[in-house]
Amino acid sequence: MRAFVLTGPGRSEVQDVAPPVAGPDQVVVDVERVGVCGTDVEFFTGEMQYLHDGHARFPMRLGHEWSGTVSAVGYGVDARWLGRRVTGDTMLGCRACRRCLSGNQHVCEHRFEVGIRGGFAGALAEQLAVPVTSLHELPLGVDEVLGALVEPGGSALRSVQRAALKTGDRALVLGPGTIGLLAGLFAKAQGAEVHVMGKTQRSLNFARTLGFHGVWAADELPALPFDAVIDASNAPTLPAKALELVEPAKWVVYVGLAAAPA
Ligand SMILES: [Zn+2]
Ligand SMILES: [Zn+2]
Structure with missing residues (x-):
């Protein structure tokens, strides 16, 4: 599949990459719309702090404001997710530490951030794999563009x-x-x-x-x-x-x- 890849500060290209596979408790989403955030711009310029403290490194696949349709489910995921229109959380906490258990997974020390932190591939691609626990189904009145605006x-x-x-x-x-x-x-x-x-x-x-x-x-x-x-x-x-x-x-x-x- 095609994906937008940042290869270094100020350098990017659309590359052919392996399509994601839905691992246990994950889904694959066919991406419909993706927003571009100030954070993405900071990655593009190379200023983003995560690049300097080791939480992110090039090459990177950006995209954390997205909407799409679930096209595959992994082991342990209810098949009724297939075909649902969704968006998802950016911050993916470990779900086990004190912060996660108190509802603050967005500041989990061991978190991934979709398209941002820990090498988690983002949504500026044809497909995206994310944990089913991060999904939010879009109501009928919320179209793909609004769906990508849910995160900001x-x-x-x-x-x-x-x-x-x-x-x-x-x-x-x-x-x-x-x-x-x-x-x-x-x-x-x-x-x-x-x-x-x-x-x-x-x-x-x-x-x-x-x-x-x-x-x-x-x-x-x-x-x-x-x-x-x-x-x-x-x-x-x-x-x-x-x-x-x-x-x-x-x-x-x-x-x-x-x-x-x-
Ligand atoms: Zn953002
Ligand atoms: Zn945690």
């Missing part, structure tokens, strides 16, 4: 839940990337007045199509009291700026990561 959507939703917004609260999202825009949409769905601050004209223009209350460049941002500031950017200056912008006693949520220390 999970991060965005979690950040909005942490912002403790009430109906009518005013929220500011810093950084109109995928996570920031999804966070803004979740906050809007919760009844908040949502403002988005960004940098490039292109991203601001796209944000303006999504019905937010205000979309601003940094020098245009009105001096309003913000009940929550969600930093979904990778700008080293914005974590401190978020603290300046938020109303006292309200909430700052950091969901973005700067490559340089903030």
